[in-house]
Amino acid sequence: MSSRKEREKRREQRLREESPADRGDRRTKLLQVAAGAVFLAIAVVVVLIVVNSSGEGGGDARNLKDVAAVDRLLGGVPQDGLVLGDPKAKVELIEFGDLQCPVCKAYSEEILPELIDAKVKSGEVKIAFRNYTIIGDQSTAAGAAALAAGAQGRGWNYIELFYRNQGVENSGYADDEFLTAIAKGAGVDDIGRWNKERKSAKLTGEVSATTAEAERLGLTGTPSFAVEGPGTEGMEILGTPGSAGEIESALEAAS
Amino acid sequence: MRYPTEDNLRRAIAFVAALGVGVATYIAIADSGGGAPACLAGGSGCRTVADSSYSHIAGVNVAIFGIVGYAILLGTAFFANDLARFTGFLTALGGFGFSIYLTYLELFKIEAICQWCVASAVLMTILFGLAATRLIGYAGAEHGGGARAAKSDPGAGQPA
Numbered sequence: 001m002s003s004r005k006e007r008e009k010r011r012e013q014r015l016r017e018e019s020p021a022d023r024g025d026r027r028t029k030l031l032q033v034a035a036g037a038v039f040l041a042i043a044v045v046v047v048l049i050v051v052n053s054s055g056e057g058g059g060d061a062r063n064l065k066d067v068a069a070v071d072r073l074l075g076g077v078p079q080d081g082l083v084l085g086d087p088k089a090k091v092e093l094i095e096f097g098d099l100q101c102p103v104c105k106a107y108s109e110e111i112l113p114e115l116i117d118a119k120v121k122s123g124e125v126k127i128a129f130r131n132y133t134i135i136g137d138q139s140t141a142a143g144a145a146a147l148a149a150g151a152q153g154r155g156w157n158y159i160e161l162f163y164r165n166q167g168v169e170n171s172g173y174a175d176d177e178f179l180t181a182i183a184k185g186a187g188v189d190d191i192g193r194w195n196k197e198r199k200s201a202k203l204t205g206e207v208s209a210t211t212a213e214a215e216r217l218g219l220t221g222t223p224s225f226a227v228e229g230p231g232t233e234g235m236e237i238l239g240t241p242g243s244a245g246e247i248e249s250a251l252e253a254a255s
Numbered sequence: 256m257r258y259p260t261e262d263n264l265r266r267a268i269a270f271v272a273a274l275g276v277g278v279a280t281y282i283a284i285a286d287s288g289g290g291a292p293a294c295l296a297g298g299s300g301c302r303t304v305a306d307s308s309y310s311h312i313a314g315v316n317v318a319i320f321g322i323v324g325y326a327i328l329l330g331t332a333f334f335a336n337d338l339a340r341f342t343g344f345l346t347a348l349g350g351f352g353f354s355i356y357l358t359y360l361e362l363f364k365i366e367a368i369c370q371w372c373v374a375s376a377v378l379m380t381i382l383f384g385l386a387a388t389r390l391i392g393y394a395g396a397e398h399g400g401g402a403r404a405a406k407s408d409p410g411a412g413q414p415a
Contacts, residue, residue, distance in 0.1 A: 026394075027395025027396075028395075030337060030341055030394040031390070033341075041348050044352060065366055066366065068299065
């Protein structure tokens with residue numbers, strides 16, 4: 001206690017000896033350093049934000065985005081394998097896609113949500129996704145991973161979440177870590193089962209089979225759409241329509 | 256322009272920093288078991304933010320940094336000297352800048368809002384205002400405890 005009193009005494013004496021001019025100098029210096037610190041802090045925050053903004057390349061297993069948005073889009077819509085919508089819907093829209101394909105991503109984000117809200121949620125239309133892998137080996141692995149998620153009722157969550165986090169095609173981003181992160185984000189419950197099934201000959205064979213089907217149909221790129229319903233004679237090829245309106249017209253004609 | 260007395264500023268800093276320690280400690284404890292803070296207003300924002308990789312830096316939950324920052328600010332409220340004023344200002348400035356960055360991450364990268372993180376950001380913003388007022392108003396002052404002290408010291412309590 002005595003040493004504390006002594007320290008306080010010494011401090012009071014030091015302050016008494018300090019002239020108002022000295023205190024003014026000290027104040028000016030402190031405020032100058034504080035102003036410098038403010039500029040430095042602003043610079044650091046701006047750099048951090050710019051660095052983070054430039055990392056929008058996608059394909060980042062550690063930072064999945066739009067998990068909640070995909071849940072909102074697909075919430076309450078029945079799923080069976082890679083078929084989205086009421087199984088009894090009379091009209092079926094078939095999408096042949098490659099999960100690595102950037103145009104498919106654009107369709108998934110800009111055109112399909114409108115169709116899902118307008119036609120699928122009402123039970124009029126169901127959408128079937130079929131793998132048409134044309135980009136690379138990882139497209140096949142991704143397609144089989146989507147089918148394995150479909151076996152647990154989360155196939156469309158897998159597809160939609162994959163598209164929204166898609167990286168640069170064939171850059172190698174769609175590795176096991178990325179596929180697993182998508183599965184977890186898509187809400188696949190049994191990751192062990194999913195992991196086993198996605199590597200099975202049955203599912204990789206199914207990816208090859210739908211790819212062969214697309215080639216047989218004469219499709220030349222992804223995404224390609226086809227429609228089937230009471231108003232069509234079998235499967236009617238739409239190709240790659242330019243807008244949701246075009247697809248909706250085809251669906252109405254097929255109903 | 257007259258500033259609040261330094262004693263009042265110190266009391267306010269102590270109060271807000273103590274709240275901050277509470278909020279940051281709650282977030283850290285909720286996260287420690289692999290869980291997430293409970294969003295009182297409902298929704299899954301807190302879970303989404305807690306599960307994001309941005310919630311940890313070098314394996315350390317960002318809430319731990321918050322606890323340290325608030326604790327330092329709380330400590331500076333117990334001393335009326337330039338070291339405490341300047342340390343408080345720098346800590347609050349760092350915390351305020353970090354809060355801006357974390358809010359940016361919530362809005363544009365994680366795309367989810369956790370109300371506990373927002374509460375912490377608001378508290379840190381208030382603390383930055385208080386600490387800046389304290390430094391500008393009383394830097395160089397012997398003790399800016401009351402109006403008399405502020406008047407007796409040129410530059411203190413009535414900065415140019």
